[in-house]
Amino acid sequence: MSSDLAGFDPIRFMEERRNRINEHLKIYFDEIYSEVKDREMEKIVDLIRNYTIRGGKRVRPILVASGYQMFGGKSEDIYGAAISIEISQSFFLIHDDIMDRSDLRRGFKSFHRELEDIIGNVRDREHIAESLAIVGGDLAVDYSFDAIMRAKIEDQRKIKAIRELVDIIKITGYGEGLDVYSGTGYRLSTSDLIRLHLRKTAKYTIEGPLLMGARIAGEDGPLWDLRVYGSLVGIAFQLHDDVIGLFGTEKEIGKPPKSDVNEGKQTLLMIEAMRRSNEKEREFIWKTLTSGNVSDHDFEKLRRIVEDTGSLDYSRWLINRFIEKGKEKLSRVQGDPEVKKFLMWFADYLVSRKN
């Protein structure tokens, strides 16, 4: 893949945009923080600020900027709007971690756990921290709309950006719902899972941000090829994440290696392993997934089944196929050549990352 790049430096491309995004996030949150009139709420708003600013690779707002520049957008003001999608990401993660009962996020405590430290040793501490985290997420989703409203772009472009943001949050919400449902004990099929990844990951990670940027640039066409690129690469990204979740180290995953299994996550690896194994193994996998607390021994056994049944290889094959198909779609999109080069590279990058 590097031969196509011909002097183009994708890491620098990302870095330049990431710096602008970080500046704009800082400006936005300083403004919001200064407007808070309640001493008690300053701590919460400050936590939302830190949570957003300290974490994340800014993949999503980089894609907003890329979608914009792909279709001729030149203004620096795109970054004021692009941060909206990074703030939405905080909203998703804060609520997601309450639902998943996750204690960690990006190597730090999750939002509701961090709130426990802030409120100190009060009666009903856990519930109060979770309640404040629900409020924190609700504020973050509001801020994501607010950021677009404050961006220095024309009203017509704001309308388009908001239309896309509304769509992103709705589809991701449907994905979240499907995800929670899958915890009620019904077994996902592979096609259920792909649908779930499309809604819960691909939309707000790749397709939505690219589309938001394109719309702000004034591109009003259906953009099917770009959207399919976003969907396929987004699904591949999630499938890759699930592979790391089972076979990566604690550092690569950002939380204890057994977390996905203990959360009962029905990944493609698990679904395929159950489909491909005998009844005894199938029962073992399902029992382990629903146990909530897997032993070291069973965790190793589970990984071995996933490898021996060819489920790991199948996952990797599918990831690769989605990436190649996505790039093929992208090659048909008429747009800025440098941004196209970046997005070609980016598809491979997303599924080569260890964390």
Next chain:
Amino acid sequence: MSSDLAGFDPIRFMEERRNRINEHLKIYFDEIYSEVKDREMEKIVDLIRNYTIRGGKRVRPILVASGYQMFGGKSEDIYGAAISIEISQSFFLIHDDIMDRSDLRRGFKSFHRELEDIIGNVRDREHIAESLAIVGGDLAVDYSFDAIMRAKIEDQRKIKAIRELVDIIKITGYGEGLDVYSGTGYRLSTSDLIRLHLRKTAKYTIEGPLLMGARIAGEDGPLWDLRVYGSLVGIAFQLHDDVIGLFGTEKEIGKPPKSDVNEGKQTLLMIEAMRRSNEKEREFIWKTLTSGNVSDHDFEKLRRIVEDTGSLDYSRWLINRFIEKGKEKLSRVQGDPEVKKFLMWFADYLVSRKN
């Protein structure tokens, strides 16, 4: 007050608008429901629809329409945007009931309790229902923005409506946060409480909706008098609600009479009763409020102290003062005489309602 009305029928004024609002809510939710592509999510979206459609007096969207008509707005299309504030209300209530652990709302089961019935007897049922309710609230806040985007009003007016909606959700979020904080055991002062009511109730119930309507009508001035009317009447509404919460019947309150006390709600009645009573009574009140489960005997004793210390009379006096001051402010606003008549009547109506 009726002498001022001179043939004007405020009940009919409300009824006409309520009918339009109900029609538009139905249209909006039918559209949204038909767009859902996941069978599993249809149940959740259907529940959000029923929850919104079956409940509520539509006070907030009636005020959006009133604010619009006050400043010369004539189009029927206002109702497409006005429903956004009713959908936000569902968002607030759904999340609020999770935080307050309320089982009932408007005489029905609360959203998360209703979800328990829908998901049936699964493992970890309560947590899964609460998680789906978090998602349900998140979808509702998204729908409230979506409703404005789909309204048949010009883009310029949508921008103004969204700016106001962003502000409403932010301020109400700060109010929610303050409310949760007040459950950590720190005692609110009367001024803390007024600040809380301003944020958590007055903004999204009265001031915000009126302002949204005015903005959509194209009124761009500071509108101080109208805003102060909204703030004062909104606080009075909440204070009145708290009086009913302590002295009303189960039917008037919509939930068991002891609910507010069991939730440890620091109302003006409680704060003033503590301020006005001797140390022994003060300790009794605080102990009762933090007990989580008050006996019939202690509940009666609590009500007697609130009456004997003059706290009930003080609350009623303050409610009245806020209403009178609010009407005085309103009288200075230049606007449609019929709508002004309605808003004058409405201020009194809000604090005379039994439920």
